[in-house]
Amino acid sequence: MLPTVGRSRRTVSGAALLFRNRGGDLAGCRRSLESASTFAGIELLKLGEIDKAWATARLHLDGPIGERARLARETNPFATARPHLGNKQLDRCLGRDGDKLGREVCTRIARHLELCGQCREACEARRLA
Numbered sequence: 578m579l580p581t582v583g584r585s586r587r588t589v590s591g592a593a594l595l596f597r598n599r600g601g602d603l604a605g606c607r608r609s610l611e612s613a614s615t616f617a618g619i620e621l622l623k624l625g626e627i628d629k630a631w632a633t634a635r636l637h638l639d640g641p642i643g644e645r646a647r648l649a650r651e652t653n654p655f656a657t658a659r660p661h662l663g664n665k666q667l668d669r670c671l672g673r674d675g676d677k678l679g680r681e682v683c684t685r686i687a688r689h690l691e692l693c694g695q696c697r698e699a700c701e702a703r704r705l706a
């Protein structure tokens with residue numbers, strides 16, 4: 578994805594927060610980002626879903642921060658029903674908001690849409706909207 582100030586800031590601040598939440602344990606940060614019951618934060622990051630990536634990484638923290646994140650996810654009936662790709666990213670992919678995705682992210686999104694029926698359905702819905 579082509580970096581913008583906002584995306585770069587969200588990426589760096591999310592990484593810094595995770596690093597702080599992990600008490601400076603870099604290997605632990607990597608584990609949090611790569612851990613997943615279904616879809617890891619690192620994969621979301623590769624798709625340009627920055628905020629979802631860090632939220633997913635928080636699910637894999639020990640202590641109160643991780644517990645809060647897991648509770649919020651467990652009590653939200655829509656949390657697991659949401660596609661990996663949000664509307665903003667789908668619209669970027671469909672070229673509607675003028676924001677250009679980089680070739681690498683575009684390729685990853687296209688590959689993801691081939692493999693993930695939930696995101697493919699969401700994309701089709703956005704295309705028809």
Ligand SMILES: [Zn+2]
Nearest residue numbers: 661662693696
């Ligand atoms: Zn998906």
